[in-house]
Amino acid sequence: xxxxxxxxxxxxxxxxxxxxxxxSHEGRFNFDGLCDRCxxxxxxxxxxxxxxxxxxxxxxEQRKRWGxx
Numbered sequence: 356x357x358x359x360x361x362x363x364x365x366x367x368x369x370x371x372x373x374x375x376x377x378x379s380h381e382g383r384f385n386f387d388g389l390c391d392r393c394x395x396x397x398x399x400x401x402x403x404x405x406x407x408x409x410x411x412x413x414x415x416e417q418r419k420r421w422g423x424x
C-alpha cells in the first residue's frame with residue numbers, strides 16, 4: 356500500500372475559452388478570448404463564420420505587436 360500520495364484539487368486560474376470551456380492562458384490576445392485550438396478550428400472549418408474577420412484582425416494585431424510579418 357502507498358501511504359505517501361497526496362492529491363490536491365484546485366481550479367485553474369487561467370481564462371476559460373467560451374467555446375470549449377478549456378482553461379488556459381493562450382486566449383488572452385485572441386478574439387473573444389477563444390483558445391488557439393478553437394480559433395484555428397473556426398478559421399479552418401468555418402471560413403464563412405461571422406467572427407472570421409474579427410479573428411483575422413486580432414491575429415494581424417498580434418503579429419504587429421510582436422513584430423512578426
